[in-house]
Amino acid sequence: MGAKWIKISVLYLVIVLAFGLFMHYTIQLEWTATHAHIGVVGWLTTGLIGLIYSIYKDAAETGLAKAQFWFYNLGLPFLLVGMMMVHIDVPNWLFELFVSGGGIAVAISVLFFFVNVFKNVRS
Template sequence: MGAKWIKIAVLYFALGIGYGLFMHYTIQLKWAATHAHINLVGWVSAAIIGLIYSVYKDAGETTLAKAQFWLFNIGLPFLLLGMIFIYVDVPRGVMEFCVSGGGSAVALSVVLFVVNVYKNIKPKT
């Protein structure tokens, strides 16, 4: 799973750079929170998780790790879209669904990650 996380992370990295350029050239700084989430949650968090699962391969191959991967990578795009929808004319219910649903999925994936780390990563002797 480590390699999958790292590959997803670099996609978020490219998206974050592109989004930052969009903000710069349009001088639309109201999008800063979304930009930060793309870079910190998408790029940095996913990359660190990928590195951890590359070092501790057994933890990266558990059912918890697989469920975490899918929850994170389905939830985060919804969260990011919802954050964009805050400033775009869409029905409030759509925005709330994306922010709440996506955010909850990402939060649950973090809980699964914590459980997986404590359950399956042992000190090396």
């Protein structure tokens, strides 16, 4: 499970670098919050979860870990697209659906991770 998380984190690294270049060359710096979330929640947090699951393989193979994986990796793209909608003319309900739906899915995933770590990570 750890390797899957790490591979997905590298995908977010490519996305955050491309997004940063887009912001630089178009001088559209209003996307800074989205850029930061792609980097911190996409690249760094996803990679750290992958490292933790690579070290603590028992925790990585639980049902909680599998549920966390799907909630996180389905919710995060919705959250990030929703954050981009702030600067695009879309109906408010659509913006809220993406940001709230994606954000809640990521938050549930983090709760699963929290419980999983405290239940299954041992020295």
